[in-house]
Amino acid sequence: MxxxxxxxxxxxxxxxxxxxxxxxxxxxxxxxxxxxxxxxxxxxxxxxxxxxxxxxxxxxxxxxxxxxxxxxxxxxxxxxxxxxxxxxxxxxATPIIDPHKEANKHRNVKAAKEYTYLYGSFLKKEQGFMKGKGVEFQNDLNKGLISVEEAEKALLRIEDAFEVINWYQSLIYIKIRNACQLFFEEDLSDFMIDYYNGKAKLTLISIDRSLAAWLVLQVHFPEKANKISEILLHLEKLRRQIEKDFPNARKFVRPGLDR
Ligand code: SF4
Structure with missing residues (x-):
């Protein structure tokens, strides 16, 4: 000990x-x-x-x-x-409204949850398409259509895009739920108002990064464009809603992380 x-x-x-x-x-x-x-x-x-x-x-x-x-x-x-x-x-202190329940009903929380489903069903349905991409690159390499460096670079970008999407998909739901729940709390101090704006900002940044990552997938998987477009639109809608519901979120300066 x-x-x-x-x-x-x-x-x-x-x-x-x-x-x-x-x-x-x-x-x-x-x-x-x-x-x-x-x-x-x-x-x-x-x-x-x-x-x-x-x-x-x-x-x-x-x-x-x-x-x-x-x-x-x-x-x-x-x-x-x-x-x-x-x-x-x-x-x-007995709360008059239940912030927990209110948060669950909030449109942003519902949309964030829906995003996790869309992400899950995309991955489930599209299992193996990364393998397909590997085979495609190999064929292109054999035909001399791309260089080894180009293939490696593209695979790294795709891999990174998957990692980013995977990391942020649950974070988006958790953080916006956090922000919405606090939003419904009564008599919040300035610190706590900043706190929920900070959580909303983190959600927005997570969405920004996820959108960029989905766009990488859209470029490399044109055959999946319809499904990816649906997800992109869903995320974009969520981003705009959050910006509307938390108008001060983007302005919040996160200690150490924002300059
Ligand atoms: S700020 Fe701290 S908890 Fe957050 S990612 Fe960096 S090391 Fe991890």
Whole structure:
């Protein structure tokens, strides 16, 4: 077990190199992120991984949880409050509307969910078409119609497009649902309004990148143009709706990620 105390843990969390809240508005694609050394979320995950190398995963998570709990207890005590007071304060607010239910009914959330279905059915129906593309490139190579470099470049672009589409398809739904749910919360602070605008912006960026990736597929798979066009139109509609419903989203500056 690690000998870290709550104070050590707090010191670790207060690394001045961290960009405040960068992980709130990123796409969670850490493998492609240029800010891993400035991200507390990434550092915490790494910390947990390092811990689990020394102990069992369960022990490690228990310890992180315990340290966090101790830290919160310490902060509450410093404010001269008790756990009971904090819990009773948290229980008092009864929402008049249920933001969770409202979010599920929201047109953007429904459209985002529909997109995940369209994506799923596209992949299911079109299984094996990548293999077909490989054979096609091979034939073109044999006939001298394209060079090895051209074929490799095209395959890499297609592969990247699939990765991008795959990464963002569920993120679009999760993040816009998040933004819509917050939107229906009552008495939001300015910070929370920024927060949902940030989530909406992340959704828009995820859509921007997905649209670009689908266009790559459309260029390379003209025989699938009808289906891909349907998906492109669906995403474009969703993008416009979000821009209309969250007019300040694009203006939101995500810490560390937007200049
Ligand atoms: S900011 Fe980068 S490192 Fe941190 S969670 Fe997001 S993608 Fe991962």
């Amino acid at each position: 690690s000998s870290q105390t709550p104070k050590d843990f707090l010191k670790f969390l207060k690394n001045p190199d961290f960009i405040d809240g960068i992980y709130n508005y990123c796409d969670s694609w850490c493998d492609r992120c240029a800010f891993t050394d400035k991200c507390m979320n990434f550092a915490m995950r790494k910390y947990k991984e390092d811990q689990s190398r020394q102990t069992s995963t369960e022990d490690s998570l228990t310890e992180v949880f315990q340290q966090t709990t101790d830290l919160i207890k310490q902060l509450i005590e410093e404010k001269g409050m008790s756990w009971e007071e904090v819990v009773s304060q948290a229980d008092t």
